[in-house]
Amino acid sequence: MHELSVVFSIIRTVEEVARENHVSDVASVTIRLGEVSTVIPHYLTDCWNWAVKRTEILRHAELRIEQIPAVTWCCGCSREYPTVTYGKICPYCGSRDTFLVRGNEFLIQEIEAE
Amino acid sequence: MGDYRIIEVKQDILADNDRDAAELRREMKRQGTFLLNLMSSPGAGKTTTLVRTIRMLRDELKIGIMEADIDSDVDARTIAGTGVRAIQLHTGGMCHLDAAMTRQGIEELGTEDLDLVVLENVGNLVCPAEFDTGAARNIMILSVPEGDDKPLKYPLMFQISDVVLINKCDVLPVFDDFSREAVTERIRMRNPDCEIFFVSARTGEGFEAWIDWLRRETAAFQKKEDDHA
Structure with a gap:
C-alpha cells in the first residue's frame, strides 16, 4: 500500500550512494525482500518504473528483487519451519514460543553502475 | 557496452525513518512530553476515545493532540471543542505517518509545555504498523463490531502495540459472537506484554483503568527524566 513512498526512499539512498561514488548512470539496483516484509514485489516494480523516469541518475535503472523465504524458529522443539504455511504456531510440537528468524528483510543490497 | 561496477550498499530501506524516530523520541524524553501514537481502523472510535480521555485528564495534565487525516479537519474541530491544543495534519493521500511528518506536527503544535501529546494516526490497521513515528508508546483501538479475529488478520499491528483498547463494549450484547x-x-x-482494557468511549465503561494507566505511565516517563537530569 505504501510502495511508492518506499520507492522514493530507495531512490534517495541510491542517489546519495551514487554521488559519493561519482556515478552518473545507475544500471540496476538490487533489493533483498523478505517474504513477510509486507511489500508486494510487482507493486514495487510498477512504482519503481514510474518514479525512476523522473530522476536523472536512475533513469535507466532496473529494479532487481531477491526474495528471501520467511522462516520461523520454535523454542519448544528447536526446529525451523516455513512461516507462511504455518504462522505463529509450531507444526511439529504445537508451541507458540516461536520467533521469525528471517523473512522481514527489506534492504538495498547493491547497485550496478557504469 | 561500458564496464559496469558493483557498489555494495547493504542498507535497510527504513533505516532513515528509524533514525529520525529514535532522535524524536530522545528529544521528547528530554523535554518530558509523553508522546502516544494512536492507531485503529476507520470508525473504531479514536476521536470519541480521545475526547473522553481529555475530559478526564485535562485538569491534571497539559495535553496536545495531532489529528492526521488524508483530508478534512472534522476531527481537529471536535478535539478543539474540549479546549486542549489541537492541530490537523493532512497526509496528502499517504496511508500512514512517519517520523518526519510527526516531527513537523510536533513543531507546529509547540509541545515544550505539554505533558501528554497524542498523535491520532490515519485509520488503517496495516501501514501505520510499519513506520515508527517516534512515539514513546503505541496504543491501538479495536472496536467490538470489527470482530475478535482481527489479531489473527493484522498481526503486526497487535505485535507493536503497548496497549490495546477494546472499544464499544456497550454493544457486546448485540455482537454476542465477540469473545473477550x-x-x-x-x-x-x-504480544504477551500487551496491556488490554475493555472500554466504551460512549458510556465511559472501563475508562478508569485506562486513565490510571495513562496517569501512571506519564508520571513514570517524566520522573525518569528528572533522574537523568
Missing part, C-alpha cells in the same frame, strides 16, 4: 477471552488470547499470542 478469544480476543485476549489472540492478542497475547502475538
